Amino acid sequence: MQIVTATPAVTPDLDGKVADSIQLLQDAVRQFGRVVYATSLGSEAAVLTDLIFTHAPQIDVFTVDTGRLPESTLELLARIERRYQRRIRVVFPEAQRVQNYVADHGINGFYQGLAQRQACCHIRKVEPFQRAIVGYNAWVTGVRHEQSAERAEVKALEWDGRYRLQKVNPLLDWSHAEIWNYIRQEKLPYNPLHDAGYPSIGCAPCTRAVQPGQDSRAGRWWWEDPESRECGLQPRQLPGSISDL
Numbered sequence: 130m131q132i133v134t135a136t137p138a139v140t141p142d143l144d145g146k147v148a149d150s151i152q153l154l155q156d157a158v159r160q161f162g163r164v165v166y167a168t169s170l171g172s173e174a175a176v177l178t179d180l181i182f183t184h185a186p187q188i189d190v191f192t193v194d195t196g197r198l199p200e201s202t203l204e205l206l207a208r209i210e211r212r213y214q215r216r217i218r219v220v221f222p223e224a225q226r227v228q229n230y231v232a233d234h235g236i237n238g239f240y241q242g243l244a245q246r247q248a249c250c251h252i253r254k255v256e257p258f259q260r261a262i263v264g265y266n267a268w269v270t271g272v273r274h275e276q277s278a279e280r281a282e283v284k285a286l287e288w289d290g291r292y293r294l295q296k297v298n299p300l301l302d303w304s305h306a307e308i309w310n311y312i313r314q315e316k317l318p319y320n321p322l323h324d325a326g327y328p329s330i331g332c333a334p335c336t337r338a339v340q341p342g343q344d345s346r347a348g349r350w351w352w353e354d355p356e357s358r359e360c361g362l363q364p365r366q367l368p369g370s371i372s373d374l
């Protein structure tokens with residue numbers, strides 16, 4: 130099984146990248162005022178949460194509890210709150226909409242087809258996210274250039290027409306190794322599933338470990354065509370940070 134958090138390569142310019150990321154976050158607060166970060170509780174989120182809580186605490190942080198998250202993700206949330214002595218707002222789906230979905234499609238209806246899966250993601254992730262960002266001027270993402278060809282084109286500051294917010298991308302130049310270097314160096318809390326072959330962690334029934342050499346998102350919605358594996362928060366043409374939710 131792949132150990133995705135194995136000892137990372139030496140990255141001597143990490144300090145400079147940390148400083149640049151902090152600068153961007155602080156500038157975003159000065160420029161845009163109300164800034165929000167939706168944490169996926171993944172590896173990039175560990176870094177961003179640390180930078181925000183330590184250096185740009187004016188940025189509000191929330192997460193979406195879909196109701197189907199792994200227990201280790203919820204335990205991680207509690208560990209983060211203990212470490213930083215700060216409460217993270219947890220946003221939930223609308224109960225009636227979840228009940229209606231389950232009545233129509235069954236408790237695991239997302240396995241029945243793409244439309245059913247996307248409907249579940251919309252109810253449990255997209256709508257709560259859209260509700261949570263109302264009133265903000267900018268949102269922070271954990272997008273990195275090396276994640277995909279589309280993400281290689283992303284700029285540090287961009288207008289996000291989908292949500293009508295400024296998008297702030299402080300980790301663009303960070304490599305996967307640097308993310309894990311920083312997590313190790315700062316002893317940041319992270320999800321133990323990363324050590325069990327889960328590079329990308331979402332809802333429990335829709336996430337599984339990947340094999341060595343597989344794409345990092347191969348374990349997400351693995352029964353679908355690779356092109357459809359997005360949750361609706363971040364379609365491929367508009368990349369962002371919380372598709373890990």
Ligand code: SF4
Nearest residue numbers: 239249250253332335
């Ligand atoms: S990842 Fe799976 S369980 Fe979670 S919201 Fe999407 S379809 Fe539903």
